[in-house]
Amino acid sequence: MGKARELPVEKGRVACQEGVAVTLDRCRFCAHSKAFRVKGEWITSPARAYCLRSTVVKEVDLGKVEAVLCDDDGSDGFRSIMSIIS
Numbered sequence: 001m002g003k004a005r006e007l008p009v010e011k012g013r014v015a016c017q018e019g020v021a022v023t024l025d026r027c028r029f030c031a032h033s034k035a036f037r038v039k040g041e042w043i044t045s046p047a048r049a050y051c052l053r054s055t056v057v058k059e060v061d062l063g064k065v066e067a068v069l070c071d072d073d074g075s076d077g078f079r080s081i082m083s084i085i086s
Contacts, residue, residue, distance in 0.1 A: 006037075012024055015076065016077055033047050033068055035048070
């Protein structure tokens with residue numbers, strides 16, 4: 001996995017690839033999302049927590065997310081956790 005990048009949220013979307021803005025609902029289910037920043041605090045991504053079998057994760061209010069910490073190197077884009085957990 002690539003180095004983590006902090007992707008700012010604008011109007012409920014993040015640009016995970018050049019020219020491609022996706023909704024936070026997609027980030028919530030993306031294997032690349034590491035954490036969501038809400039009011040300055042980083043909260044582990046539900047996708048990452050599930051993949052790591054971690055049950056300790058706060059609920060993420062997507063309407064308040066300021067940024068997403070993403071470990072995609074910019075070339076893959078959205079990768080659903082469904083292919084990992086199935």
